[in-house]
Amino acid sequence: MRLEHVGRRHGLRGPWVLRQVSLDLPAAALVRVVGTNGTGKSTLLRLLAGIDAPTEGRVTGRPSRTAYVPERFPVALPFTALDYLVHLGRVQGLGRRAARSRAGEWLECFGAGTHARTALTELSKGTSQKVAVAQALLADPALLVLDEAWTGLDTGARAALDTAVRERLAAGATVVFVDHDPRRLEGEALVVYGVANGRVREVAAPLPVAAVAAPPVRITVSGGRSLPARLPGDPRTTPGPDGTTLLSVDAAHSDALLGALLAASWHIHHLGTEGVRV
Secondary structure, three states, X not given: OEXXXXXXXXXXXXXXXXXXXXXXXXXXXXXXXXXXXXXXXHHHHHHHHOOOOOOEEEEEOOOOOEEEEOOOOOOOOOOEHHHHHHHHHHHOOOOHHHHHHHHHHHHXXXXXHHHOOOEHHHOOHHHHHHHHHHHHHOOOOOEEEEEOOOOOOOHHHHHHHHHHHHXXXXXXXXXXXXXOOOOXXXXXXXXXXXXXXXXXXXXXXXXXXXXXXOOOEEEEEEOOOOOOOOOOOOOXXXXXXXXXXXXXXXXXXXXXXXXXXXXXXXEEEXXXXXXXXX
C-alpha cells in the first residue's frame, strides 16, 4: 500500500492537517504511529483505512478487507451489540450465519458475551469499545487500523486484543496502531512513523520504556459523589472546574485507572499528558 504526496485539510480553505505524505506501508507488519497530541495521527489512520479521502495526492494498494477502530465509537445506532456486529459482518462480505457465529465468538473473547442483546445506547463506554474492536476483527482484515483501541478496555480485553493483533500479523496482515501507552506491543513494531508539523517521517524505534521517564497522565472526570476506593496507581486528585475532578497518575497505571473509572460509571471529559488535552 502506498501514499503518494498525500495531504488532508478540513474544508475548502481550512488548515492543512497533513501535507506531502509519501510512504510505503509494509506488508505483514506491525506499524506504530507516534506524535504529540493534535499533530494528525488520527487523520493519518483515517486516510490509511479509507475513512477519509485525501485532499491532494493518492492512496493505492489498500486491501479490500480493511478494518478500522475509531478513537470514539458511535454508540447512537439503532442496534443491539450482536445485531450491529452481524450487520457489519454482512457489509464486510460474510454470510449471515458466519457473521452471527463470529460476532458471538468475538463478544465472548472480549468478555462482552452477556451484552449481545443489549442496545448499543445502553452499553457502558468500556463495553462499547469491546464491540468496536470486535467489528474490526470479524472478517479477518488484511489491514487493521487501530486508533487508541485499547483505551477503556479492561485488563482481560486488552490482553485479548494484543493476542488478536499478533494473530493477524501471523496470518500476513498489516496492523497500524496508535496508543498512548509506550508499553503497548513494545519492541514488536517493524516500522514507527512520527507525525509532526503536518509531515510524516519514519523514526527510529523508541527506547525501552525503562529508559524513558513517561509524563503522568491526567484525566478529568465527573460522576458520583465520591471516587471508588483503592484506584489503580493511587492517583493524585484535585478539584476541577464545574464539579469535575482531575486525576494524575503514572502512565503505567493509566489504562487500569480508566477501566476502573468507566466501570464505576464516571464520565471521562479529557485525557492527556502534562496537561495537554487529547
